[in-house]
Amino acid sequence: MSSAKDFHNAFLDTSRPEKVMSYYVNRAIDDTQDSVAEMKQAVEWEETPGCYLFSGLRGAGKTTELQRLTTELADANIPAFYCNADAYLDLNDPTITQAELIFTALAGLADAVKAAYGKEFLQQTLWERVKSTMNSEVELQPTLKTAAPGFEAEVQFSLKENHTFKQELIKFAASSGSFFHEANQFANEVAAFVKQQTKQSKIVLIVDSLERLSAPNGQEHLLFESLKELFFNSPSRLFFDSISVIYTVPPYIHAVLPGIDQFYSGIFSLPNFKIMQTPKPSHAIERNDNGIAKMVEVVAKRFPDWQQYLTTAVIEEFAWLSGGNIRRMFALIRHTTRKAVLGKVVFPVAEITSEPVEQAIAEETKNIQWLNAQDRKWLLHCQEHSGQLAQCIKNLQEDLPPIIRLFDHSLVLNYQNGRVWYQVPPIIHGKI
Structure with missing residues (x-):
């Protein structure tokens, strides 16, 4: 009883059953607007490994959708590995660099492959390899963590626990292209091992939780510069020669970085359940x-x-x-x-x-009382117009902070049927 x-x-996030798909419900209104089906098709049809972005609000069910994606890729004989970026990075740091992201992606890949095959498959770990390249003498502090529900993995080392190494990495990557070359070579070696084990030619890496990148101390301008550095300025660095990679990104990425689509193999958005017309x-x-x-x-x-x-x-x-x-x-x-x-x-x-x-x-709805005038202005805009955001931004320095805050707190939600549009959840109506 x-x-x-x-x-x-x-209904606690931590109480999910081991098999996420046992309670999965597809939110797409039809197959042509199913973002997971689109990503799977893109990976299956690609001739060379691609790089994809996947955006979704916190609490929208993104990790469950990614579990579905890994399951369906496995059914298509495409091995997919999952990296929870939160286990390696401090996502509340608004100044994360591209070197940190790439290092995190590959560290997560190595940990996931080790967990899958239960053996030491490399002569040097990524940490040892980069330490050697940098001539670093820093002592690494190991840590054991669990990834998101449905994606359990042992984490060997974390940049969060190894701050000195992190700073050396950032400095080294800024002064030399050697890090990015070594990173791609490492990815090639991991891919070669997986291909040998699976006899498959395609491999996918999913880097999750990056939609949670935030600026909790009101440093949204730094977060914006970080997002540009991560996904806009040198996007080719996020590609790997032998592995297709999917990075999750904040849902407002199109609003603050219009034109980002041109740099990637595909950009997909997970809308909320379409409970309104x-x-x-x-x-x-x-x-x-x-x-x-x-x-x-x-x-x-x-x-x-x-x-x-x-x-x-x-x-x-x-x-x-x-x-x-x-x-x-x-x-x-x-x-x-x-x-x-x-x-x-x-x-x-x-x-x-x-x-x-x-x-x-x-x-x-108690957090609404903390909204300032700019927050309320953008809430009203989304409630009354339900349109795009990018073309309505007049002053990035003034408009960016409230937009980021509203998305971070799910006070503005995204939907999709042919195009992406935004609306305020009905629980907020009448309270702005």
């Missing part, structure tokens, strides 16, 4: 019942007996209020369950006007 605690915990000028947003039904299906796969605790009307309202953002809907479910237990409300919570539901909504 399940309890309210069991129901609550089913594409807005028309001067018309109020309207519900999209198909998108809401998909989110209810996600709940049912997470917890089959969910109707013991919340009615269909409440779950559908949460799907709508969340704007199609999975993490926010899960938070509303958890808040409501806790408040109902504390308030001794009889389950199932049936009304969207009930006290636990209203308390959950208040809890999930």
Whole structure:
């Protein structure tokens, strides 16, 4: 017999089942707008290894989609390896360099290959190789970590724990092209080992969590310069001769770096569940019942007996209020369950006007009080126009910080049906 605690915990990110695909629901409105299917097709059809960008908001379900991608690539006999950048880098540092990103990608690749095949397959690790090239005498501090759910891996070393080595790496890469040459050679050696083991000609590396790059201390201008350095100024360095690579990127990348598409083999965007119809000028947003039904299906796969605790009307309202953002809907479910237990409300919570539901909504929108005038201006812009952002930026120094903050807190969400468009989640409407 399940309890309210069991129901609550089913919607924690840390409580995912080992097999992510057991609760997967495809959000795409049709196959032609399925970003994962598009990425898989691009990898399968490419004649030479490509470099791809994949954007998605925090809480949109991006890591689950990447798990689906690795599963489908494996079904197509294409080995794919996963690197969680957060295990190697401090993603709250707004000044991350391209050398750090490339080093992280290859360190993650080496750790994932070692985990997959259970043997030492290189005469020198990447860390030893780069130390030797730099003539560094720094002592490395090892660390053991676990990657994102569904992608468990042992991490040999992390740049976060080896700050002196990190600084030497940045200085060395800035003064010499040797690092980038050695990095590509290392990738070739790892690829050769994997091809020997699998008898396959294509290999894919997924570098996840980079959408979380942020500037928590109000240094958005530094983050912008870092994004330019990472993905815009020398994009060819992010390609490898023998491995196709997919980097996740912040969802506002097109807004702040228009024209970035031209440098990559493909750029794909993971939209939120489309719970609203594409807005028309001067018309109020309207519900999209198909998108809401998909989110209810996600709940049912997470917890089959969910109707013991919340009615269909409440779950559908949460799907709508969340704007199609999975993490926010899960938070509303958890808040409501806790408040109902504390308030001794009889389950199932049936009304969207009930006290636990209203308390959950208040809890999930309390951060709005910290928005400043610029934040509110851009929120209103997205609510009223639902259009593109890049062409509306007039002063990058003034407009960039609020745009980054709003995306970081999922107060502006992205959708797609033919084109990408933006809207404010309905839970925010009337509170700006």
